[in-house]
Amino acid sequence: MSGRRTLTALLITLLTIAACSSSTGPGAQGPPWIPPDSAYKVVENLEYAWCTQDIELVATSLDDAFEHRLLEEDWDDYNGDGIIDTYWDKYLELEFTEGTFNAADSIYMDISGTSEWPWSEDSSGQSLELQRSVYLEVHYPDTVGISSEAVVFICRPNQDGTWFIWLWIDQLEVLDENVCRTTPTGHPPASAGLQLFHGS
Numbered sequence: 409m410s411g412r413r414t415l416t417a418l419l420i421t422l423l424t425i426a427a428c429s430s431s432t433g434p435g436a437q438g439p440p441w442i443p444p445d446s447a448y449k450v451v452e453n454l455e456y457a458w459c460t461q462d463i464e465l466v467a468t469s470l471d472d473a474f475e476h477r478l479l480e481e482d483w484d485d486y487n488g489d490g491i492i493d494t495y496w497d498k499y500l501e502l503e504f505t506e507g508t509f510n511a512a513d514s515i516y517m518d519i520s521g522t523s524e525w526p527w528s529e530d531s532s533g534q535s536l537e538l539q540r541s542v543y544l545e546v547h548y549p550d551t552v553g554i555s556s557e558a559v560v561f562i563c564r565p566n567q568d569g570t571w572f573i574w575l576w577i578d579q580l581e582v583l584d585e586n587v588c589r590t591t592p593t594g595h596p597p598a599s600a601g602l603q604l605f606h607g608s
């Protein structure tokens with residue numbers, strides 16, 4: 409049993425290293441990009457922040473006007489004002505993310521995709537639209553939450569040329585499940601998208 413646990417821990421470690429160094433090689437630069445001077449770099453920083461459970465890096469990656477726009481099936485009252493929300497803001501994103509970081513033993517996130525073009529809904533031409541696939545594995549003490557979804561990140565720079573994630577737009581839930589549950593009082597099963605992680 410302990411041997412199996414050791415192997416599992418080793419695999420998780422290797423996966424995490426692979427994800428967090430996916431764009432690096434010997435002597436190459438890689439995330440965290442400080443400061444991120446390109447849109448793709450701030451998205452790589454987000455992935456790195458999740459893999460290393462670095463809430464400060466998540467915070468500095470998000471624009472102050474950040475919105476996490478939800479699939480209609482995930483609309484709910486997240487801030488408790490009695491009104492159904494179609495998105496949540498930076499404050500709630502950080503609160504949910506930190507809760508996940510604190511509860512998890514380890515996290516593996518892989519954000520893949522390379523597309524990048526001006527966002528058609530921003531007439532200033534400043535912001536870029538990056539389509540990505542986000543795979544997320546959160547290893548809790550007694551369960552593992554897995555999610556895979558298509559996401560559009562809208563990124564924009566400040567006056568100094570530092571990029572931020574302005575909008576996180578959920579596009580499609582490909583996979584969402586809880587596996588390896590061993591106790592009935594563990595974390596709640598997945599309900600929808602990243603809520604699994606945000607809500608635990």
Ligand SMILES: [Ca+2]
Nearest residue numbers: 485487489491
């Ligand atoms: Ca609300």
